[in-house]
Amino acid sequence: MTQHQDDDIRKILSATRVIAVVGISPNADRPSHEVAHFLQSKGYRIVPVNPGQAGGQILGELVYADLAAIPDEIAVDMVDIFRRSEAVPEVVEAALRHLPGLRTIWMQLGVAHEAAAATARARGVTVVMDHCPKIEYPRVMART
Template sequence: MTDAEIRQILQETKIIAVVGISAKPDRPSYEVAHFLQERGYRVIPVNPGLAGQSLLGEVVYPDLAAIPGDVRVDMVDIFRAPEAVPGVVAEALAHLPDLRVIWMQLGVINEAAAETARAAGKRVVMDHCPKIEYRRLMP
């Protein structure tokens, strides 16, 4: 994925579901979600252990399937172990009709899941952090 492609994703994305978000402010998943929210993105928290609670002013959903249909998620940012990614991608493809991007965080690499997403017409960013890329690429 080129810098221009990542920049385009960051410019076009409006709503991001963050899978595996933590409620602890010192955790990378929380820090990234908070950073993105401060930059104007709507962040939808997804974590079964926090389901029903409020985090960053949004209701936490147990999984992607539970996000209401009127919420048009553009991107799923995955903070999960690589072996969990195929399930997250399958759920995203099945339940998020407006989805355009699967983003796997730093250290999260799953080629099979990436191919599944690409085959479904989705863009895939793997082993990158949107916070780092935003700081690097956005004016």
């Protein structure tokens, strides 16, 4: 990554407070659970989104079926996507429609969708593709 990209990621991680994790697994051995737990340990509020687990809890937080189900009083400012690239447009569309405070769409390692990213950017939302905040956090935040 370039220094400019590192600076952008540092700004995102410094400003973010509440992260909706789309596709989070209740299984502690799954990457989505591991990453969410790491982010929670760094002080971020995690909002789990998984239709198969809706109404239950993951990492001590109520699980929502989808982004539309998250109450307005939970000011989600970043959506972290643990879904296949083909599912990204639907997630981005829902995020743009239902999360008024949204600032960042983050697509995990191996996840990218240029058209969905362009749609989000056109609405003023920052997009990170094919990166993991658990990897980026120690790398870029150590320099602050």
